[in-house]
Amino acid sequence: MSLRLLTAGESHGPELAVIVEGVPAGVEVDSDEIDGQLERRRGGYGRGVRSTKIEHDHAEIVSGVSGSRTTGAPLALRIVNRDFANQPSAPVPLTTPRPGHADLAGATKHGHSDFRVVRERASARETAARVAAAAVIRPFLKEFGISLGSFVVAIGAAEMPIDLGRFTAESLRELAAAAEADPVRCPDPAASDRMVAAIDRARDDRQTLGGTFVVFAPGVPIGLGSYTHWDLRLDGRLAQAICSIPAIKGVEIGPGFELATRTGTEGQDAILGSPDKLVRGSNFAGGVEGGMSNGQPIVIRAAMKPLSSTRAPAQSVDLRTGLAADPPYIRSDICAVPAAAVVGEAMLAWVLAQSLLERFGGDRLDLDLAGFREASANPIPGVRG
Numbered sequence: 001m002s003l004r005l006l007t008a009g010e011s012h013g014p015e016l017a018v019i020v021e022g023v024p025a026g027v028e029v030d031s032d033e034i035d036g037q038l039e040r041r042r043g044g045y046g047r048g049v050r051s052t053k054i055e056h057d058h059a060e061i062v063s064g065v066s067g068s069r070t071t072g073a074p075l076a077l078r079i080v081n082r083d084f085a086n087q088p089s090a091p092v093p094l095t096t097p098r099p100g101h102a103d104l105a106g107a108t109k110h111g112h113s114d115f116r117v118v119r120e121r122a123s124a125r126e127t128a129a130r131v132a133a134a135a136v137i138r139p140f141l142k143e144f145g146i147s148l149g150s151f152v153v154a155i156g157a158a159e160m161p162i163d164l165g166r167f168t169a170e171s172l173r174e175l176a177a178a179a180e181a182d183p184v185r186c187p188d189p190a191a192s193d194r195m196v197a198a199i200d201r202a203r204d205d206r207q208t209l210g211g212t213f214v215v216f217a218p219g220v221p222i223g224l225g226s227y228t229h230w231d232l233r234l235d236g237r238l239a240q241a242i243c244s245i246p247a248i249k250g251v252e253i254g255p256g257f258e259l260a261t262r263t264g265t266e267g268q269d270a271i272l273g274s275p276d277k278l279v280r281g282s283n284f285a286g287g288v289e290g291g292m293s294n295g296q297p298i299v300i301r302a303a304m305k306p307l308s309s310t311r312a313p314a315q316s317v318d319l320r321t322g323l324a325a326d327p328p329y330i331r332s333d334i335c336a337v338p339a340a341a342v343v344g345e346a347m348l349a350w351v352l353a354q355s356l357l358e359r360f361g362g363d364r365l366d367l368d369l370a371g372f373r374e375a376s377a378n379p380i381p382g383v384r385g
């Protein structure tokens with residue numbers, strides 16, 4: 001069974017629509033949990049007035065649930081855009097494409113002369129739909145012992161020190177718990193203060209800031225994904241999913257870029273212990289070996305570019321007049337890295353759920369879990385354990 005997600009809706013249209021297909025029957029659905037995830041995504045220091053003051057995202061479940069459990073039929077959800085009510089009835093067309101946005105390529109591709117049409121769908125507002133969909137599937141992952149978390153590592157030049165290959169499930173969970181209460185979702189208080197100050201400076205300078213964040217998942221069973229074909233490799237799928245978040249320009253599995261500077265021996269995660277309890281000396285692989293989960297926490301770092309809408313002037317051309325022009329400033333966030341980290345969790349959840357269902361599923365949660373327990377009890381035929 002494959003798990004599929006479709007989203008529809010424009011940033012300032014009446015609502016976002018979500019269809020989730022392929023969730024096994026019997027998964028608990030908690031509307032408050034879904035809204036809680038939406039709330040996490042909406043926040044973070046540096047967000048603009050839209051996210052902080054106008055929207056109060058709520059996902060209404062339209063189908064696919066009976067009582068409080070999934071039925072196996074597609075789920076439909078809707079998230080109303082409160083800002084729709086504030087939209088002018090005759091909006092001014094946008095004819096000067098903004099560098100860094102989808103404006104120019106999107107309008108050229110589809111033949112639009114008003115870039116607003118492109119902007120409306122390209123907006124990161126769409127990620128609310130993804131977070132709602134992932135919130136539906138997170139309880140399914142929990143049944144298999146998989147948890148998820150995230151924290152912000154850098155905003156602009158303000159950075160917390162990390163050692164990506166040495167995190168344990170416990171240390172990751174502690175960092176994520178500390179991040180939850182922090183305005184920029186950074187678990188290091190001194191770094192967080194520097195990040196907040198950097199966002200304030202950027203606002204004063206009419207600038208925006210990007211940054212990096214870590215998303216992780218402990219408890220992932222061995223063998224999700226596959227070494228047998230390129231498009232089944234888990235790391236490739238994870239990179240695609242994370243890179244599909246607007247403004248993400250870099251994805252690293254474990255300390256991928258640092259690994260490139262090491263020797264083969266220095267980059268290995270030693271296999272230690274005995275056949276009945278194998279342990280690994282480190283997690284430089286970020287939880288993926290040979291395109292498959294290896295039982296270690298999945299650890300990913302992603303890089304987000306600074307948002308391209310700046311109050312400071314930008315260079316462009318008004319395509320009506322052909323003259324050089326500063327594109328109009330259209331309201332934006334100063335920094336959305338904390339929100340992107342929450343979306344990163346959603347994308348990680350999604351890929352893991354897809355991979356789990358490919359391996360164990362999935363029409364019925366109880367049968368999926370039975371297959372999972374059997375596989376866990378019989379790891380490698382003929383090997384002591």
Ligand code: EPS
Binds near residue numbers: 050
């Ligand atoms: C976004 C621009 C801002 C953000 C928006 C994403 O909205 P607006 O253009 O209405 O000011 O606040 O994000 C959200 C509303 C959201 O819920 O994430 C953009 O252009 O991508």
